[in-house]
Amino acid sequence: MSSLLNKLSSSLSNTESEAISKTNNLEKIESYNGESSDSDIQLNTNGAPVEKENPLGNNIEYISLAYLIINGVIGTGIFATPSSILKSIGSVGASYVLWVVGFIIASFKLLVYSEYSTYFKNRSGGDVTYLEQAYPNPPFLVPTTYAAVSVILSFLNSSAVAFGQYILTAADVEVTTWKSRGLAAGVLAFVCIIAALSTKWSIRISDFLGHVKIITLLFIGITGLVVLGGHTSIEDPKANFRNSWEGTTTEPNNIANAIIKVSFSYGGAFYAFATVSELPEHKRFKGYTRVVPAAFFFIFVTYILNVTAYFAGAGSIKEIKSSGSLIASTFFTNVFKTKAATKALNVLVAIAAFSHLIVAVVAHSRALRECGRQGVLPFRDFWVSTKPFGTPIGPIFVIFIVNLVVMIAPPAGDAYNFIVDVGAYSGYIFDFQLAVGLLLLRRQRKKAGLGYQGFRVPLPVLVLQILFQLFVLIMPLVPPKNKNGSLKGSDVSFFYATYCLVVYGLLAACFAYYVVWQFILPKIGGYEHRVETFQLENGELGNRVVSVKVEDLEEWDRTHVAGNKLSTLEPAGTKVEVKDLDEDVIAVDHPINVKY
Template sequence: MDGTQVKTEVDSKKEKAVEEVVHLRREIGLLPAVSFIIGTVVGSGIFIAPKGVLMNSGSVGLSLLVWGLCGILSMFGALCYAELGTSFSKSGGHYTYLLETLGPLPAFLRLWVEFLFIRPSVSSYVSLAFGRYVVESFFAPCAAPTVLIKLVSILGVTFVVAINCWSVSTASRTQVTLTFIKMFALVLIIIPGVIALATGKTENFQNGFEVASLTLDRLPLAFYNGLYAYGGWFYLNFVTEEVINPNRTIPLAIICSMVTVTVFYVLVNVAYYTVMTPAELLMSEAVAVTFANRALQGVASLIPVLVALSCLGALNGGFFAVPRMLFVGAREGHWPPIFSMIHVRRQTPLPAVLLLYPLVVLMILTGEIYQLINFASFARWFFIALATLGMLIHRYRFPLHPRPFKVPVIIAVTFTVVCFFIVGLSLYSDPWNTGRSCILTLTGVPVYYLTVYRYRLPNRWREIFNYFSTQLQILLEVAQQEVQTY
């Protein structure tokens, strides 16, 4: 056996050994990455948020302007995160970038609010949208029973959790499939709207910028609803370690997906306003169903099914991405170690996926869609603004740090300033939900100093915690990651 054969055999054994150990593998190429972003962004938002945007903006023209500006702002943010994702190659999204640029306390607080109320709120209102569109089609024109909507919502989120616990590749393929379905749903809405507009049905756009009912304090809530519909552009950054060639794939996937989503969203809203009056849209509990009943009478029954599948895709994307942030936080010692463990056979971060489930179910049972949007949005956008501020600070402090993709500084500054402005103004617009969000965020400060910074938990508490952690590890059949792929 010559030297070449020996080297080939050794390399083969090394590859086999890597495949056999417990770790997250690079399995996400460009198409799954684009599908992942579009599939997570296009969820319940475009079918629910138009009512919230119109309600808080006060006019058709201004609401369309809000949709366009939200798309541009989301694109700016996505480009900033493309730089962050290629500068710091670890998974974890917001948490990793705050840790690398501003330090451990902001990073820990981001984990804290994600687990405590952002992810449960986001998943629960997407789940409630799923349940509403599934159930209301059977009861129209009567109102559907709230209990039944919540039961179906719980079944939907249970299905998504099961998929993400079962297999990374299955969750990825599911996302690609659901993305094509939801884009078909948007096209089905856009085409009749554009046809009606072309035939002269423009009366709903006359006096489109009537601002008599606009109040400055409600405008941030219009942006929150619009930005909620665009939310999800940052989720690919949560799984950087599983992306093939991330320096190329992440920026390209972000640009392609966000341009596509912005164009589709504006066209969908134009279609809504072409077919429905503003008053009809505000009275509708399921905007896409109302639209279908008026413009797509032959296939109206298909729309609720497509919308429900769209919501399922957004849920799947969220449960695929967010557990990776908790996983990385646990790996860094900022979160309980059980969250950094992987199923020994499935190679999925099963504890991080599974332990989010109870809080999501709780919020489904107790929450209401529009309150949940405002409740989660303050903390989410505050920490996104902190992350991009941290990026600018890191640029200044470490100018020689490798940055394969670099966003123009004017884009980064504009995005950061606008986010802080919207977040600050929302303290006045919706003090109740914003105040609750602030208080829950600040409760993480003493938790950080007790459990991470000083680790002053009494020995008895530590023993109890370690015992339950060990029992969970045995029950879930999970182990620590043995190799790291970044």
């Protein structure tokens, strides 16, 4: 094999081609000028291949990247959750602690993402890409599980439903379940159509609405400072800040619920990291290690200002706790005492939900496309193709269908809250795997003789992130201390941990399917799985998992590299005849991801 690689290297041009070297069983691509392309190295060679020329285009710049974070994190959470967080934790002082600690923990997660992005600068998809590379063994287990869970739990409709509710409220129309769901279905369809037609315009709309969202948050924050200064009709704006620790709860389940709500309000960093390869290559390192953290810190500042404004002007502690998701509206009503002001805020909150939905659809479609590129989902072209508009239409269609069903099928109340809880809890499990996976990836890179890519999360930060994720996973399982002794959940009328058990059951089902698919059926059929790379006519690259008879394995392994036969490999830029592949597969100029 080494002589074959040497022969291949000698045939490549010094100026235009790449040489392939093998170091500690790692396929490493280096240019002849000696500059290492470590960001193209994938230790898990069963992973989806690197697309050096991104078929999705490069439609993101620094400002768009910042707004992917801002619009991804700031949905309706900051306008709705401060009341329920205060109700769960009991006091203003403890509430502030949670908002600060929540930011710190969310920042740790952001740093984990940032380090991953430096290793895989040419891969989008976020979690799916990073988990694929961090857990190469057992082969296909993590991709199979994540792909199944991602397709089943692609829930984004909370923003769509919130949009419908706030628009109806602003229009003085009675808010009913089906009216809000009807508007939600319409806005979901509209966003999916825009995302399918043009990534550029989706991003432009996101950027514009991001400006509106920032202005809204700053306006609320500054208004809160004016209230505290005694320049409004609020009689005693500092009343809620006296005895600020009074009422703090020590009940574990309440604390866990409050932490989860804060985490929800800071969630959404994934959306920016799902589009890494769509930022121009020379901007990726700075973008994801500087621009993204700066935007996230700005979000923290606006959150503290907004929470302070609510505590100052939304009424007494009791009134704030009872205001529910309408705390922002209550604040506007108390301060401005006009119906027009409250209507204006409702429209602005609806815009915030709409902008969040845009980036959510864009980001999740990239994640689902990466699941398809790994080769573990059926109908590979449906997931991988970017025809005809340079967008992942297949994944966007799946997002629309899944969210439409989840939006319309379950009745309002318990069933809907249960489904949302299932999606959130599964996300926490993958967050835990990401944090642990970074330690595993570092170990793999060290064994392969590779270092860091200019950014590294401090080990204590990584350990704290792992411990926090364990806490978030364990605390919802702690029985609540209801006065009547029941084990009902806080937002459902049945067993409090049902959603946790459903998630673990879903993961167990995925594992069972994996065992049957990867071990039992091949044993019965006398074959083993192998991976080969295909290329569609728009340049899209992906993997397919093929079944090779045991008696043919030696010949297959000898003759296949990156989905092409070794005998067909030529210098980059040379048209290659590819045989024994599907009709829609075209020539590959040079191997991008070498597999043995």
